[in-house]
Amino acid sequence: MSLLALSDVSVSYGPLTAVRNVTLEVGQGEIVFLAGPNGAGKSTLLRAVAGVLAPSQGKITLAGTPTAGLRSEALVRLGFTLVPEGREIFGSLSVAENLAIGAYLRRDRDGIDEDMDFVLTELPALKPRLRDPAGLLSGGQQQMLAIGRALMTRASLIAIDEPSLGLA
Ligand SMILES: Nc1ncnc2c1ncn2[C@@H]1O[C@H](COP(=O)(O)OP(=O)(O)OP(=O)(O)O)[C@@H](O)[C@H]1O
Ligand SMILES: [Mg+2]
Incomplete structure (x- = not known):
């Protein structure tokens, strides 16, 4: 079973489709590198995997569990962590x-x-x-x-x- 599976996933911001029909799998111990020019939709795709954005189409499963409707904390419990673009560390904390x-x-x-x-x-x-x-x-x-x-x-x-x- 793959750790992460995307099947025909599209993600939109209103009328703009930023990610179109992506299918990919990541298995245990695998390193997958996603490349593309600025604006290609890399961050958008990761935000959808992390539950920050809902896909407009398609299905995402983490360790076999469909992630639709799950929030970030539930995804962390399923074993997924995102390091977002721009880091989002807490500057006033140590x-x-x-x-x-x-x-x-x-x-x-x-x-x-x-x-x-x-x-x-x-x-x-x-x-x-x-x-x-x-x-x-x-x-x-x-x-x-x-x-x-x-x-x-x-x-x-x-x-x-x-x-x-x-x-x-
Ligand atoms: N919050 C948003 N609202 C509307 N459109 C957005 C939003 N964020 C990104 N977009 C648009 O979605 C498309 C994909 O953007 P995204 O940030 O996913 O690209 P990227 O591949 O991560 O680019 P980069 O290499 O510059 O980080 C772009 O056309 C961008 O303008
Ligand atoms: Mg980006």
């Missing part, structure tokens, strides 16, 4: 608090500690900044934080919109 928000649906204290160690090992630039307000990080550091926060959800599927934005 770096540590932003990372903790990624784990807020989890109750496995040991796993959370393990993942925090993993994130700070993979993204060591965050470590000396844990107590700082996230808004004071550089653009690339904020991108690392957004990715780190997504890793803290321990999702089975993470979608990153513009993964390399601002990174060295």
